[in-house]
Amino acid sequence: MPALFAETALLPQGWADRVRIDWDAAGTITAVTPGAPAQGSAERADAVVPGMPNLHCHAFQRAMAGLTERAGPAGDDFWSWRAVMYKFVAALEPEQIAAIAAQLYVEMLKAGYTSVAEFHYLHNDPEGKPYADRAELANQIALAAGATGIRLTLLPVLYQTGNFGGAAPSEAQRRFLLKTDAFNALVESLFKALRGSRHVRVGIAPHSLRAVPPAALREAKAALDKIDPTAPIHIHAAEQTKEVEDCLAWSGKRPVEWLLDEAKCDARWTLVHCTHMTADEARRLAASGATAGLCPTTEADLGDGLFPLVDYLAGKGRFGVGSDSNVGVSPAEELRWLEWGQRLLHRRRNLAPAPEGASIGGTLWRASLAGGAQALGQPVGAVAVGRRADFLALDRAHPCLAGHMGDGLLDALVFAGGTAAIRHVMVGGRWVVREGRHPAEERIAENYRAALRRLA
Ligand SMILES: [Zn+2]
Known part of the structure; x- marks a missing residue:
């Protein structure tokens, strides 16, 4: 042996x-x-x-990293970045997606990520029509992971609406859209195709409360539970203040609050970003056992804001790191900016809670190993039998x-x-x-x- x-x-x-x-x-x-x-x-x-699990990645965005750093006509923000991303995504062909993902995964391995949760939301062809094989683009991701050797948690994304309350999606979102039945069929086919692989796990990723109505969220989770009641579930939440305001206007609740109340998030769940939480949401999210998926380089690049790490860790919240838009492809860089963001915010040092004399790098690395392993739903993150x-x-x-x-x-x-x-x-x-x-x-x-x- x-x-x-x-x-x-x-x-x-x-x-x-x-x-x-x-x-x-x-x-x-x-x-x-x-x-x-x-x-x-x-x-x-x-x-x-x-090795570090990477709990949040959109592989294709690696190819547009560095291309959105030119000043626009007025007031660039997350939403103007998203408009550029949508233009970029419109033209991508399956083999280009595989080529970009493979390059990215090699970079990740060399930087210390040994597994990745791919939040995969490209499903349709450039016209918005389904491919002959629904899983065509998801298969490209699995192929790229296989070609590079990185471990994969594949999270097909459910995306249906343009905003809270069932707003119609835009033309630019046509490659992401699936009806719930088609999504459930895609998930089932991925489970079948990847069954037996010790390198790949399948879960689901309802994109966000903006993009998934509550009934679809319930139905997708129920369908997943029939196949694998322990499979991971990831969702974007509270990345932008506008999203929080829109969610409040729609439901009277903030996104993380809504998910905790209505979706009953537990250790199967990863809530990605959670940048804008009240102290009460941070305390409740920590108590839920869910993982907060933190992506500090992307959150900085997009001007999202800073995660309330001190409040969250005071409640012993779980977290892991992700490369998200892949402007940074290094777990060390994510953890450094996670801690540095807090130092800039609080004008103090060594803010990740640790006993006197404890290493901050060690504290952060260990915590994100555990949170990342939980988020990916794979037995990784420790040198242990x-x-x-x-x-x-x-x-x-x-x-x-x-x-x-x-x-x-x-x-x-x-x-x-x-x-x-x-x-x-x-x-x-x-x-x-x-x-x-x-x-x-x-x-x-x-x-x-x-x-x-x-x-x-
Ligand atoms: Zn994301």
Whole structure:
């Protein structure tokens, strides 16, 4: 059976030295032995930490990152960005979506994400008609994940309306739209097609309360429950103040409040953003067991606002990080901005709650491993028996980690450019990045460049 000998490794109980990690042919860890002898056939690594789950991603948006940073005629905001995104999305062909996703997933693996929850909302062809195979575009995502080796939680998106209260969708939203029956059939077909894969899990993503009427939300969840009553459910919530105002006007409740009251969100749920919550919503969301999906680089890029982290963590709320629009593709960058945003807001330092002397980088990395694993609904996020062998091997000889040990390595990773020291990356017991390189990265990058040339 394959095994790895790590000079030091981050285990659930803390850092341990001379750790032998064994896993089975399916990539599940079967033994973790600290203080083990180095002899034997086990391969050697320096410092091993669990790879990070990315709990929120729209892969195609990677190809428009950097293209929306030009001043518009007046007052750019989230909504003007969305208008540009809709134009971009109108032209994408299936093979371009696969090429963009594959390039993105290689970048993610090299940066320390070992799994990704793809919030996949492109279903129809450029005219808004269904493809012969409803799952055509979802299949492209699964293919890209398979080609790169990243673990996938595939979340087909339900999208029906243009705003709260059943407003008609716009022409620009035609590629996203599915009736509830068609959506449920898509979900069922993905479950069938991906059954047996140890790399892929299927859930659902009602896009938002703007885009999904309550009856459709209930019906989609009921259909999912018949197939898999533990499958993850993700939804965007309270990203923008206008969304909160519109939700209040529609229902008398704020988005997170509505979801907690009406959808009874629990540990299966991930509420993405939750940027605009009252202290009471933050307390209730924390108590619900749901995960808050935080995407600080996208939230900064789009001018969303800052998540109320201090209130939320005071209630022991769960969170993970996501790359969302993929302007940033690094878990360390998301966590750094999560903490830095709070420092800028409160004009103090080290705001993630931690006992005296505890590492902030370590606190954030551990919390987002746990929240990310819960959000993806996969046994990942820890070097422990029964979890998948999804690791990063850090090179402590790299200058950016010099002088660091234990959680200091995670502080360097998060706050001091330490990602340059991510040397090898393993998913499901197989190295997908070695010496900082993915074996297919040149071919994937060429496909990506070709896709962008055609789009231009
Ligand atoms: Zn999103």
